[in-house]
Amino acid sequence: MQFLSDNAAPVHPRVWDALRAADGADAPYDNDALSQRLDAAFAELFGRPCAALWVASGTAANALALAALVDPHGAVICHRDAHIEQDECGAPGFFTHGAKLMLVEGADARIAPEAVVQLMGSIRRDVHRVWPQALSVTQASEAGTVYRPKELTALGACARDHGLKLHVDGARFANAVAFLKCPPAEAAGPADALSFGCIKNGAMGAEALVLFDPALADLVRYRRKRAGHLQSKGRFLAAQLLAMLEGDLWLENAAHANAAAAELAAALPGRLLHPVEANEVFVRLSPAEREALRAQGFGFYDWGANGARFVTAWNARSADVAALARALAAL
Amino acid sequence: MQFLSDNAAPVHPRVWDALRAADGADAPYDNDALSQRLDAAFAELFGRPCAALWVASGTAANALALAALVDPHGAVICHRDAHIEQDECGAPGFFTHGAKLMLVEGADARIAPEAVVQLMGSIRRDVHRVWPQALSVTQASEAGTVYRPKELTALGACARDHGLKLHVDGARFANAVAFLKCPPAEAAGPADALSFGCIKNGAMGAEALVLFDPALADLVRYRRKRAGHLQSKGRFLAAQLLAMLEGDLWLENAAHANAAAAELAAALPGRLLHPVEANEVFVRLSPAEREALRAQGFGFYDWGANGARFVTAWNARSADVAALARALAAL
């Protein structure tokens, strides 16, 4: 009864099928037929031209995107709790050759335009200061919350007004779209680059880096190779991405995970640290309560001194979820 | 009848089995049981302590290794034809933060100690000059040739005498060992770091970076994460590597590929551009001859104006090899 991480979940059967189907000989790197289909598949999904490149991790997708959007002497504005700040061992600093992350606050790990305006207003524009060139938001956020389309529109306008490119870290983008029940393009807002997550959602080892400015794609293709991320049997990564899109498997999986999280949230509404809008549930729990739950066989991470994080995955079993909901309600 | 690249070959059935077997839930990143077994498995293989980290590409393995061995203001000595110089889009420069590759010549893409001595002797040691800190050799080489154990011993001694660490790019290390029929440790020489290739040899997307100085491993673990190469479902990479080692599948596959190459070489001995010792055959062929072969359904890369490269893979079919051998012999 593991609620530790959606990274721990298995690979979806339809992804396995696609992997096996990709196992004929084909051209190496991204010259195979499957990789060549990605741009069109994602352009159809988002209703606008784009380039879509497979990479093996969300960190790689994010860092490659940011490096395409800012200069080494530039900066990316992000939330203090952003994955790119907290959990990537400085990958953005490596890929951008030293650009800064500038941190803003915001409830539930989300950024409001006012925070961007305030930060930009505090920076004197001269050669001594680092000047931000991009805004990065996470959809769904690190607190399991979701930006509404109109919020993204406002953030995008704010970014544009300040000369900032917009990056969306979509490690759990599927969960956001499943929550919003809107077209994917609206859930991405006016993004210039989107890290479209699949691994937490049933893939094995492939994320899509979607570049809505195709002019960036050539640059990123070089940088992907240079970062050791151009795998020689790339067809297996492309196969995973296409399987996720096929028949909207990505949305089906995410909806399942979201529903499980909602069930957990309903069990203990007064204890929620953040609204539950995706597949993460952050709950106020004392150490004793955590111990009691673990004694019952539930796996999860502590979240600070008096909290816990439960993550539901595409394969969450009803019985496990119901059991945890009961255990939470009984606290 | 493709002889383009061993990267185009399929995944071996036993690797598939291992991948499926790894699909229970386990801890993310490299905290799973399979990943935790790698150090011991490779230490046993090489008969000395080491750390073994999975990465998704040979370029990543090489670049991470080199970055652990040289300073940003240092240099790596390698052959002019080395993969790290010719085919990695400058990945060593990225990972090392700007260290140089210093090129030496040598027949059949191999480096002799004399070349190292001569280069080192030409560099004034002061703060104006870039000073080499590592030597990188490729085993089997880019010309399909193999360093003998005593040659590696001599190179290693030469390296040590000049304060150089030794890196072995073993994208086709298995083919070298299969040729030498010696213990793996002898085929690696006194390497400080070895990129142990599996992808060209039947894996899907995993290479092992083997660090014989375990003190380097902590550093490299950070840098792997920072480079976006710490995949969250790392158990699937570990599974591939362990499957390759299990029952010496890696040697069995390489021996098969080598035998096919030898069969091709025997068909046209007078035309060989390099001795055939691994799974690559470089042949003098005129454009007309190349065209004729292609018309018969054989796929391969041109090699310069009057040459061709044929690569045999773990799954080379006897009939295809025999057909190509006949076609070559008939030229």
Added chain:
Amino acid sequence: MQFLSDNAAPVHPRVWDALRAADGADAPYDNDALSQRLDAAFAELFGRPCAALWVASGTAANALALAALVDPHGAVICHRDAHIEQDECGAPGFFTHGAKLMLVEGADARIAPEAVVQLMGSIRRDVHRVWPQALSVTQASEAGTVYRPKELTALGACARDHGLKLHVDGARFANAVAFLKCPPAEAAGPADALSFGCIKNGAMGAEALVLFDPALADLVRYRRKRAGHLQSKGRFLAAQLLAMLEGDLWLENAAHANAAAAELAAALPGRLLHPVEANEVFVRLSPAEREALRAQGFGFYDWGANGARFVTAWNARSADVAALARALAAL
């Protein structure tokens, strides 16, 4: 009547004399007799072995120091208002190859050990997180305040306990020592590296980077060259530094500047934004008051919406200082 910046002040006559005296032919780079005297001169000043390298700017001194103290995947803890964070265009990120600055708060631009302890306690030590490896403090601080020796001892102990190296940005170190009237070594605390500023204090274009761990010096000498900071006529930089030390000119100049700042501070004690301990005076002033002062011929920078910064230099003229003090008192 300029109080804009001590960078705008002229070169001290004794520095001019030393420059002229250095104009005989001598060996290039840092092989000249003057450059060779620096290590000993600074070792004598600080009473412990060190290497002292000239560089042309405080930014270069700071960034070279930090790059010697932290890995590319590491971090430096500094105050939110630190010069390295606010005013160096990301130089630390460039020289360290992407290490992070992690910001802490603290009154009057000074850091308390508690802030370091709290920050370190908040960082999970694993490969996903960036781990700080150095603490940087500014002496005198960006708010014109001075760390007391016992405060530095405590910070140094805290740093050591957490495995952090200690860097001191001493762009105005002379003003701190002149204020503390203590041995320089006590004003530097247990620093591993000190940027010893001279340019704001009467030099033309030379700062000393003092490395108290001589083992770092070789590394930094390479990096200095690599950064284009090994000037070919380095004797002129060495001459400036030696002139500053000769007869304690550095302390004499700083004491003069400090006294002028104290005189200004005394004129308007209720308006001070920070204690005045060095040569910077931060005052609460309305826009109308600022305008009035400027109309009387005083030059200075605005400091936020309702403040101003006055900087006194080594050459502050009594009449100017008295005039400004009167004008401030009359507000």
Added chain:
Amino acid sequence: MQFLSDNAAPVHPRVWDALRAADGADAPYDNDALSQRLDAAFAELFGRPCAALWVASGTAANALALAALVDPHGAVICHRDAHIEQDECGAPGFFTHGAKLMLVEGADARIAPEAVVQLMGSIRRDVHRVWPQALSVTQASEAGTVYRPKELTALGACARDHGLKLHVDGARFANAVAFLKCPPAEAAGPADALSFGCIKNGAMGAEALVLFDPALADLVRYRRKRAGHLQSKGRFLAAQLLAMLEGDLWLENAAHANAAAAELAAALPGRLLHPVEANEVFVRLSPAEREALRAQGFGFYDWGANGARFVTAWNARSADVAALARALAAL
């Protein structure tokens, strides 16, 4: 009687005068009146719009220029003997974030268009290969030879045809112009960026980085600060550069140095390793001959096992030059 290096020569009296004249208070960094005059002064010199930035070393000028011209995944073509390859401790790799230098051969340290064509023709243009984006030539070359204007025109056309920007390392540009007796613009060819050297020619610590594409200037201004090269008392660097241009002091000094070199060359014509066109004389000399000369009080560097380099500076004394010429002739 030193002929070691023009870096060892003193500062010209007119440069000293300019330095003293710059010693009034003025705005810091490059906001002073002198720095503001540089763009116009160099635009007039070259007869076309440009931005001219002071920096403290030729290495900084070269590396900043190259970093503005190539991507981190790109390359610069240069001569094997180029200063940027041989004598800058990898500064181009640092500033460009890892771009490669690709080396070509050529008599007398000069590059012929054919060498560029051949190199470019050898590189497959795909994501695996590093693709050159700039060509760097040294005027006067490291062998003391000078490109003729028509040669630069041809190289420029070749560069343009291959999409390469053109950088000129002009550490001894003055000597080249003094030799060619042509307009400076012709001696620079269709350069995109020129490192205009002054330090070897009578300045103390200032070179001009001249960017003929003003669009690059903003980028380089940020990078100069980020590299610690925006000195706070920049007026003293600007003063040196303006003094060198004033009354063509730069040409006068270089002509004097060239004449001295020519006098030496005439003494031993059969022993010259390279044509003597600037202020460097490379001579075939046995160890015994070198020893004999040194015993007579002449200082110079060995050049390989059987050679020597004599450099003449702006202040070469007639008597010293005549004495050395006699000593050489007497060998």
